[in-house]
Amino acid sequence: MRIMPHKKFPARAKFHSRALASAATLSLMVAPVSVSAQAVQGQAAQDQDVPNVGLNVPKNLTVFDSKTPSNVYKPTAVVNGEIITATDVDQRLALLVIANGGKITQDEIQRLRVQIFSNLVDEKLQIQAAKAADIEVKDAEVDQQYARIAANFKQTPAAFTAYLGKNGSSAASMKQQIRGEMAWDRLLGRNVEPFTNVSEDEVKSILDRMQATRGADEFWLGEIYLSATQETMPAVADRARQIIAQLQQGGSFPGYARQYSEASTAVVGGDLGWIRPAQLPEEIAQAAAGMQPGQVSVVPVQGGISILLLREKRKSLMANANDAVLSLKQISLPFPAGTSREKATQLASQFATQTQAIKGCGMADDVATKLGATVVSRDQIALRDLPAPLQNTLLQLQVGQTTQPFGSPEEGVSVLVLCGRDMPEDAGMPSVEQVEEKLKQDKVNKRAQRYLRDLRRDAIIEYS
Incomplete structure (x- = not known):
């Protein structure tokens, strides 16, 4: 790859995905990290020798061309004759800001600009x-x-276009991203997937291991x-700390x-899916074993740092309690306007005492009437759709019992009465076809990474 002048931007590969991701990704609230980024940084600072990377790099080098600071980039480029402008970067950045509910600090903005610019270069190469290869992605x-993305925002395409414009982006920017992902998906489908094979022995080996580990943690x-690298670890650890801070403020992990x-999972929001400890590097497996659902940890690994989000735990091939389906009654009592937090706590305590007298859902309506409360009945509620504290409580309750009170001074207090709970059956073994498809996609992702690396190496990119 010939680059003029000699400025190097960090790159991230975008890989094969069956489902196109959108800016409508929901934000995930995360718990405090269990390993601090500062600890990672301090650990790396103990070993600062220049690593042997096969290049003749002096330990105390001098940068002779100092007219332009090496960490300041003007985001414009020509990629094989096609232009990327500052406006392109700004509009793609606005999409990310929208996806994160606007919760991105100004310090983070500059780092995102550099990364987005690198992504746009990859996108150009993929579309080209x-x-x-004569692969066409039609406008229709x-x-x-x-x-479909507009529908996720409960808007028509026209209204969504106006919404994007109002927030600093554009329909053209989002459509270009969609086009790039479709084009890359189809290119891999033609040039990579047909030549990626999975043997019967590979599939059998996976199924045998799954059966042998039935009941193990996943x-x-x-x-x-x-x-x-050893040289860049302090800066990367600092970047990890800043990402964690954004996630703690409600930023979108995907x-x-x-x-x-x-990693090759970047295009699907970093989702590793369900995975067993034996399939993970030892450092990640140990960290995941000590995490709780919703928690984020920073883990030093070979070659860098992993920021992990544990979405959920389960036992391999066993029923997942979070798949239980519930029948509930909610008894709610509003507080008078202007109720203080102290008064709300007192009223909630009284409400708890009165509702604990409920012995079965048949009594819920009578008790609610005496309290001047309202009752709402709901069936076919998935346990996993409820807040985590209520999930834990409802799993421990017997049918007919009530939860602890919950609510707020503004919205009043409520309890849930468990009227029924259907537990899921044990999960069955995946089919041969499912295992084969998973193995094939893993191989496709690795080959896609090499494919994109070759495109970068052969490209002519002029940075200005």
């Missing part, structure tokens, strides 16, 4: 490679996907992987994974 297909993980992660 697909075009060279892009418009159809755009309409984790549903999200990962943001940041590569680092959104940050798409922009920052250098």
